[in-house]
Amino acid sequence: QSALTQPASVSGSPGQSITISCTGTSGDVGRYNFVSWYQQHPGKAPELMIYDVSNRPSGVSNRFSGSKSGNTASLTISGLQAEDEADYYCNSYTGSSTPYVFGTGTRVSVL
Amino acid sequence: QVQLVQSGAEVKKPGASVMISCKASGYTFTNHYLHWVRQAPGQGLEWMGIINPSDTGAMYAQNFQGRVTMTRDTSSNTVYMEMSSLRSDDTAVYYCARELPQAGKAFDYWGQGTLLTVSS
Numbered sequence: 001q002s003a004l005t006q007p008a009s010v011s012g013s014p015g016q017s018i019t020i021s022c023t024g025t026s027g028d029v030g031r032y033n034f035v036s037w038y039q040q041h042p043g044k045a046p047e048l049m050i051y052d053v054s055n056r057p058s059g060v061s062n063r064f065s066g067s068k069s070g071n072t073a074s075l076t077i078s079g080l081q082a083e084d085e086a087d088y089y090c091n092s093y094t095g096s097s098t099p100y101v102f103g104t105g106t107r108v109s110v111l
Numbered sequence: 112q113v114q115l116v117q118s119g120a121e122v123k124k125p126g127a128s129v130m131i132s133c134k135a136s137g138y139t140f141t142n143h144y145l146h147w148v149r150q151a152p153g154q155g156l157e158w159m160g161i162i163n164p165s166d167t168g169a170m171y172a173q174n175f176q177g178r179v180t181m182t183r184d185t186s187s188n189t190v191y192m193e194m195s196s197l198r199s200d201d202t203a204v205y206y207c208a209r210e211l212p213q214a215g216k217a218f219d220y221w222g223q224g225t226l227l228t229v230s231s
Contacts, residue, residue, distance in 0.1 A: 001173070003155065036217035045206055045224055046156065051217035089156050093216045098158070098172040105155040
């Protein structure tokens with residue numbers, strides 16, 4: 001099971017919106033609405049930001065939103081803030097013998 | 112509040128085995144699957160496997176089959192991840208993570224991570 005493909009880095013200025021893509025296949029992202037997104041600050045454990053493509057856990061800012069089209073899922077961060085600077089990973093259920101796969105990760109920089 | 116507390120850092124020699132624990136509290140232990148995820152230095156997240164604490168059923172990523180075993184102890188609300196035949200490229204931070212309720216297929220709480228260093 002290959003890792004989902006994410007851009008290595010995305011940057012934006014405070015207040016702007018950015019979008020991170022997560023490309024899989026028709027066997028994972030394209031087949032199931034079980035895409036989740038995680039934020040990870042240096043030296044910390046990941047934190048769930050989005051699950052089931054577009055649902056936010058309680059306590060997560062509504063500046064974070066998720067969507068999916070075909071084999072590609074996306075995470076949008078609106079009103080970018082300095083605290084959003086972190087690594088972001090997508091994850092998808094695959095239904096295969098390795099049922100979960102992470103994306104390659106994206107470093108978000110706030111200019 | 113939900114907490115997953117992992118055991119401390121480990122240093123092992125190549126070929127050895129290691130067991131890392133993850134103690135859960137603040138929720139009904141048997142109601143949520145638990146996953147293990149690892150992260151090599153400077154690298155991304157890698158899913159390793161899942162255990163169902165209610166019946167010990169487990170599934171492992173193909174990359175780890177035959178080398179990883181996940182178990183649980185309901186008396187102490189603890190899950191364990193044992194890895195054998197360690198290699199230098201197993202050096203990583205290992206995380207346990209709780210799955211959302213009702214097989215939600217996302218990981219809502221994470222342990223603090225356990226650094227495993229494999230070196231001769």
